[in-house]
Amino acid sequence: MATFEERFLNKLKELGGAEEAVTNNAMRAQLGWKPERYEQTKKSLLEKKLITLAQGAGGKVRLANGAAVAPKALKVFISYAHVDETIMLQLLAHLKPITKLGLVDHWYDGKIKPGEKWAAAIKQKLNEADIVLLLISVDFINSEYCNEVELKDALSRHAQGLTEVIPIIARNCLWHDEAFGELQALPKNGQAITSWADRDDALTEVAKAVRARAQDLIGKKVN
Known part of the structure; x- marks a missing residue:
């Protein structure tokens, strides 16, 4: 079973590809997560430098350096x-x-x-x-x-x-x-x-x- 981080990154790649930023609202809606789960996973991926923040209404995220999947545990x-x-x-x-x-x-x-x-x-x-x-x-x-x-x-x-x-x-x-x-x-x-x-x-x-x-x-x- 994919981890929360893997699901986040895979969904981000699906919606935005390797370079496009995706709104947090769109990501949450597609993942179907509660805000706490989304923010916790996003924070972890930011700390690992697998995603970056982007400007936009409600905030956006994009893959860092074309990362496609989370590193293995x-x-x-x-x-x-x-x-x-x-x-x-x-x-x-x-x-x-x-x-x-x-x-x-x-x-x-x-x-x-x-x-x-x-x-x-x-x-x-x-x-x-x-x-x-x-x-x-x-x-x-x-x-x-x-x-x-x-x-x-x-x-x-x-x-x-x-x-x-x-x-x-x-x-x-x-x-x-x-x-x-x-x-x-x-x-x-x-x-x-x-x-x-x-x-x-x-x-x-x-x-x-x-x-x-x-x-x-x-x-x-x-x-």
Whole structure:
């Protein structure tokens, strides 16, 4: 299913081609969206420099540099210890708005299909990932698979500039001396999610940071 951004850009190309500006009123009417949805999507596309504003009654928009479709959502791989599944699912809930905006498309091992070779699936998704989120806890650090397979591959790709690796401190543990210890961790100051008075506050901060990084990476791809 096309994202809101893809639908916006495709409709803009349909109505105005590669160069002509289209009124906001015409776009809203054709898309059948509520004003809030339209403005939110337009704002995101402006930030990514995929559209530009034009003068006219009620305002107009046009494709920037002949852009025809929105860039594909960044692929996000979530590495975690299964004992932290509850926190991982809570994180996914907070990342959902970013997914709906078409910024990211997340994957974790719970999406492995019945009969699928799980090791091969994990390897493939790691190699495809633009961003790898490490959900850090003592169980993650002590997991041989998380360290010897997922973390090792992720850091190797990070060193080559092929993926972004972002540690997210789920539970307090001695993580600073680990292989990922020099990377900037989330939430702020590496304060574990479970130590916040309100866990939603911690997860919201994480989601905001992931959104900002995703927008930055997409902007670089576009430019």
